[in-house]
Amino acid sequence: METKRRRKQELKERRNYLPTVGIMFGLWIVTAGFLFLVDPQSNGAIPVFLLLIFASLTFTFSIALANTRRGMLLSTTIIVVLILRLLGMANLINIILLVSAVVFFELYFSKKF
Numbered sequence: 284m285e286t287k288r289r290r291k292q293e294l295k296e297r298r299n300y301l302p303t304v305g306i307m308f309g310l311w312i313v314t315a316g317f318l319f320l321v322d323p324q325s326n327g328a329i330p331v332f333l334l335l336i337f338a339s340l341t342f343t344f345s346i347a348l349a350n351t352r353r354g355m356l357l358s359t360t361i362i363v364v365l366i367l368r369l370l371g372m373a374n375l376i377n378i379i380l381l382v383s384a385v386v387f388f389e390l391y392f393s394k395k396f
Contacts, residue, residue, distance in 0.1 A: 307342040310338050310339040311339050311343075313335060333365060340358035342354070344357045356389055
């Protein structure tokens with residue numbers, strides 16, 4: 284009885300990374316195709332590109348860091364920097380403030396109480 288319960292718990296805790304890797308490669312292929320095949324001046328190309336980059340980076344960093352929250356924080360930071368560059372507001376001070384806010388956010392939520 285104990286081994287059956289332990290086996291169920293072990294299967295529940297085990298993560299299967301193969302579907303996530305497949306989704307990640309698929310998103311990168313779609314992003315590369317979008318990058319080469321879509322005119323940047325067309326209507327709505329930039330938001331779709333940023334959304335594809337966000338999804339691709341989120342899956343990539345979530346696998347690389349083995350933590351979904353950290354992967355999402357890192358990809359959100361990169362997307363915000365890209366948006367700031369698009370608006371012409373990406374200077375060193377803004378990037379340092381953004382990175383420090385993300386680091387403090389991560390430290391706050393990773394602290395065990």
